[in-house]
Amino acid sequence: MIVDDKPQIRDLLKLELEDDGHQVIVCQGGREALDILEEMSFGVNIVLLDIKMPEMDGLAVLSAIKQKKKDLPVILLTAYHTFKQDFQSWAAEEYVVKKSDFTELKQKIAKYL
Amino acid sequence: MRRGVSRVDSQNWRDLPPQGMDIIAAVADAVKSGRGLESILDNIIDLVLEIMSADACSIWLYERGALRLKAGRGLNMAAADASSIELGDGVTGRVGLHREPIAISDVREDNRFKPIPELGNEAYMSILSVPMTDQDRLVGVLNVRTVEPYSYTETEMKFATYIAAQLVGAIRNTQLYEEVIKGFREIAIIHLVSEIINSVRDIDEMTAVIARTCAEHLSTRGCVLRMLDPATGLLEIKGSHGVPASAAAAAALRMGEGLAGKCAAEKRAILRKDLLNDPGEFADALGLGMKSAICAPLVVKDRVVGTLGVFDKMPEDGGEPISFEEEDAGLVTIIANQAAMAIENARLYAEKDARISELQLLLEISNIMRGTLDFESLLYIILTSVTMSQGFGFNRALLFLHDEKSGTLKGEMAVGPLRAADASRHWHSFTPKGKTLQEVVLEYGKFNREAGFEIDMLVKKMSVPVKPDKGALARTVLERTSFNVADYNPAEGGEEAALTAMGFSTFATVPLIAREKVVGIMVVDNLVTRAPITDEQLEFVQLFANQAASVLETSRLYKNIEQANRRLVDARELLVRSRTLATLGEFSAGIAHELRNPLVSIGGFARRLARKLPADSEEARHARIIFNEVEGMEKILSQILEFVGGAKTETQQVDIIGVFEQVFVLLHDAINSKNISVNTDFDERARTLLVDEVQMRQLFINLIKNAVEAMKGEGGSLRVKTTLMETEEGGVGLEISDTGVGISSEDLEHVFDPFFTRKSSGTGLGLSVCARIVEGNHGGKMFIDSRKGEGTSVLIWLPPETLAGGEGGGGRGPLSANG
Ligand SMILES: Nc1ncnc2c1ncn2[C@@H]1O[C@H](COP(=O)(O)OP(=O)(O)O)[C@@H](O)[C@H]1O
Ligand SMILES: [Mg+2]
Numbered sequence: 001m002i003v004d005d006k007p008q009i010r011d012l013l014k015l016e017l018e019d020d021g022h023q024v025i026v027c028q029g030g031r032e033a034l035d036i037l038e039e040m041s042f043g044v045n046i047v048l049l050d051i052k053m054p055e056m057d058g059l060a061v062l063s064a065i066k067q068k069k070k071d072l073p074v075i076l077l078t079a080y081h082t083f084k085q086d087f088q089s090w091a092a093e094e095y096v097v098k099k100s101d102f103t104e105l106k107q108k109i110a111k112y113l
Numbered sequence: 114m115r116r117g118v119s120r121v122d123s124q125n126w127r128d129l130p131p132q133g134m135d136i137i138a139a140v141a142d143a144v145k146s147g148r149g150l151e152s153i154l155d156n157i158i159d160l161v162l163e164i165m166s167a168d169a170c171s172i173w174l175y176e177r178g179a180l181r182l183k184a185g186r187g188l189n190m191a192a193a194d195a196s197s198i199e200l201g202d203g204v205t206g207r208v209g210l211h212r213e214p215i216a217i218s219d220v221r222e223d224n225r226f227k228p229i230p231e232l233g234n235e236a237y238m239s240i241l242s243v244p245m246t247d248q249d250r251l252v253g254v255l256n257v258r259t260v261e262p263y264s265y266t267e268t269e270m271k272f273a274t275y276i277a278a279q280l281v282g283a284i285r286n287t288q289l290y291e292e293v294i295k296g297f298r299e300i301a302i303i304h305l306v307s308e309i310i311n312s313v314r315d316i317d318e319m320t321a322v323i324a325r326t327c328a329e330h331l332s333t334r335g336c337v338l339r340m341l342d343p344a345t346g347l348l349e350i351k352g353s354h355g356v357p358a359s360a361a362a363a364a365a366l367r368m369g370e371g372l373a374g375k376c377a378a379e380k381r382a383i384l385r386k387d388l389l390n391d392p393g394e395f396a397d398a399l400g401l402g403m404k405s406a407i408c409a410p411l412v413v414k415d416r417v418v419g420t421l422g423v424f425d426k427m428p429e430d431g432g433e434p435i436s437f438e439e440e441d442a443g444l445v446t447i448i449a450n451q452a453a454m455a456i457e458n459a460r461l462y463a464e465k466d467a468r469i470s471e472l473q474l475l476l477e478i479s480n481i482m483r484g485t486l487d488f489e490s491l492l493y494i495i496l497t498s499v500t501m502s503q504g505f506g507f508n509r510a511l512l513f514l515h516d517e518k519s520g521t522l523k524g525e526m527a528v529g530p531l532r533a534a535d536a537s538r539h540w541h542s543f544t545p546k547g548k549t550l551q552e553v554v555l556e557y558g559k560f561n562r563e564a565g566f567e568i569d570m571l572v573k574k575m576s577v578p579v580k581p582d583k584g585a586l587a588r589t590v591l592e593r594t595s596f597n598v599a600d601y602n603p604a605e606g607g608e609e610a611a612l613t614a615m616g617f618s619t620f621a622t623v624p625l626i627a628r629e630k631v632v633g634i635m636v637v638d639n640l641v642t643r644a645p646i647t648d649e650q651l652e653f654v655q656l657f658a659n660q661a662a663s664v665l666e667t668s669r670l671y672k673n674i675e676q677a678n679r680r681l682v683d684a685r686e687l688l689v690r691s692r693t694l695a696t697l698g699e700f701s702a703g704i705a706h707e708l709r710n711p712l713v714s715i716g717g718f719a720r721r722l723a724r725k726l727p728a729d730s731e732e733a734r735h736a737r738i739i740f741n742e743v744e745g746m747e748k749i750l751s752q753i754l755e756f757v758g759g760a761k762t763e764t765q766q767v768d769i770i771g772v773f774e775q776v777f778v779l780l781h782d783a784i785n786s787k788n789i790s791v792n793t794d795f796d797e798r799a800r801t802l803l804v805d806e807v808q809m810r811q812l813f814i815n816l817i818k819n820a821v822e823a824m825k826g827e828g829g830s831l832r833v834k835t836t837l838m839e840t841e842e843g844g845v846g847l848e849i850s851d852t853g854v855g856i857s858s859e860d861l862e863h864v865f866d867p868f869f870t871r872k873s874s875g876t877g878l879g880l881s882v883c884a885r886i887v888e889g890n891h892g893g894k895m896f897i898d899s900r901k902g903e904g905t906s907v908l909i910w911l912p913p914e915t916l917a918g919g920e921g922g923g924g925r926g927p928l929s930a931n932g
Binding site: 006008009012015016079097098099100101102 | 709710711712713714715716717718719720721740743744747751
């Protein structure tokens, strides 16, 4: 599942991941993501979550997800390098700095699937 | 009215701690921008009014036993000169007395407040009053007032206290500066006068020259030199300036008669500031209507031989004469001493013609001393002059400096052999033939220093308390006079026992007195030749000691000023740098974020295109160009965000040498391909440091990359060195040097500026990041030393706190980034 408010990024990520043979659900915000997870949790193996979103902050979404499904892996997407230290105190499994080169992201996803 | 309850909130310094950078900058500007104390005070007051949005502000300085209004806004300053506050009186007086701040929101409800109607200070309801103190000394009081009642916050009190501290510093600096300038002037005058005086040999000509020079250089209306005729007991005028010849011929005085007579009888200088209203014993024997006068005795070997008097100081810009002050009297006394010596000398000279006069020697030495302001060199010249045979010819000399604060004499420098047996070995290898005194002083000094190495070490360890009942050294300070000591036997194990160990048993002590203060003492002896020290010799050394002391004191003041200036410059540079960083930070964090996402989609889609299109097609090539460019932009973006940082500095025990080694592995290819030789010199004692590992790695990568990039072509060498600093400050030094292209001096001023680069593919952020890591996050310092075409050394100093004390790290750095 991809959660990001920017449609271009959503589309790009979806295409890239589908190329690798994954099934992808896209959501444009935290609320929608939480609703979908509630209804059809069985299908979701990993969540890629943008941190900076207008409607609901990525970190709030993260904590809501972790409250309900502790074991569902989440990868945070950020614009900042320096989130690294703080990231350790959050419950996400991984964090990746957004880059046009998706190699790192793909490697991390592979670790959990 | 601008204020209300939320006054502080509306100010831009709300979020800053009281030491917030902007405010510090503004205060530093205010302190620096001033020309003279008055304008500094005015600047500070403006700043306080603005930042605290107060309605009135005043600065009271403690002078002549009371607090006096020196600067203010919102008060009737026309009445400032007339108003003074006694300690303990009213709010300001209380703050001055107890040195504790007082804040009152409404003075109508507080009986401590006392209105001063002529200043109009009752127009304000609130008052915040904070003391200005320099260590234990009260300097003054700073008051802030508002028209409406107002309760001052903790932050505002802190801010006012901070300002008060800054004011103290500014005042201290200005005073010091003025003192030094004055000191220079005095020395210059004394020197000039003594030079002129000593250029003449004939006694009659000399007395005339003394009177003229003295009048001219002290800018007085006139000068009168009287000599005591031993036969008649009369003080006769032997030289004068600004006095009609007829008057000069007639007006001889008896001892005790008139100003000159009294001065001669009492053997002390007399100053009369206002002869018209307070003539005292003065009798206007010359009928010149003098307004103010100074008379100093001419003393030779404790005997009064005459007097030197000046009258009516003329202001530089012409106009009416002004009154003499105490410092003029000091100057006249010194010149009188020189004159007495010169006259005595001329007498001696008339008797035995051709021997090199002592005074000339003194003069020559003082010339050499005037050549430098470096404290160490001066000490060195002084001791050398005292010990060399062309000088005073003592065998050995010790110099102690007097630390008034701790009340001790501290051993500072020594020359001469430790044992009599060592002497010949050293002295023989030195031949002063055919050298000028200056050459001899410098050369002999260096030489003697080596010879006196052992004794120098011993004396540096000495610290002698200046207390009554203590030994000969303490007495020299307390009684301000020289002593001729024989068979001295200080208490065993006492502070002076080292004297015995060095073989000082028959010796002389001489105080170094400048501006009424004993700045130190000298101890001299004749260990080798065993020649007795005569009283005349001692008297002569004392004369020299006074000159030496005043030069030393000037040099010390000068050094203080220099240090203060350097600190100010350092602080400013740091400030400017951090301000640039802060602005850049906010700015680029915003932009970087906006750019990150579009770049991801541009680059990501281009990458897809390149992959999907036939690999050798033109379109695929274009797509590749796009994503390559994007990748470059993303790299810059990462650097900017890294630079902006914002992350906390997390210190822990880090193996710094290990980090260096890791970095060498990372940059191995670049280093090897250019055939660069790497030279490391690690100090094991500084292996484990309390620092942020990620940042250290970043620091070394940036610096070593710069070094490698600077070495064009093949070869070159890279040197990395770490040292545990042995200086007083301690800490750790890191040095990365290369033999690359170097940096021109114009560029050197800018290399720390963000975005400054001379490379086609550089970002110009490397060094800015480094400076932030070292100075901002680790409380260290960073310097670059470079010469165009020769190479570059980057020097980093980390404070002693970074030396891991054994406990584990965690926690924040000594200074954390504030985001
Ligand atoms: N070791 C060095 N030798 C010569 N020039 C240097 C060295 N280090 C830095 N410089 C100069 O300082 C500039 C700024 O350096 P830096 O801030 O690291 O940015 P960049 O390396 O991206 O240009 C460089 O472009 C170069 O001109
Ligand atoms: Mg660089």
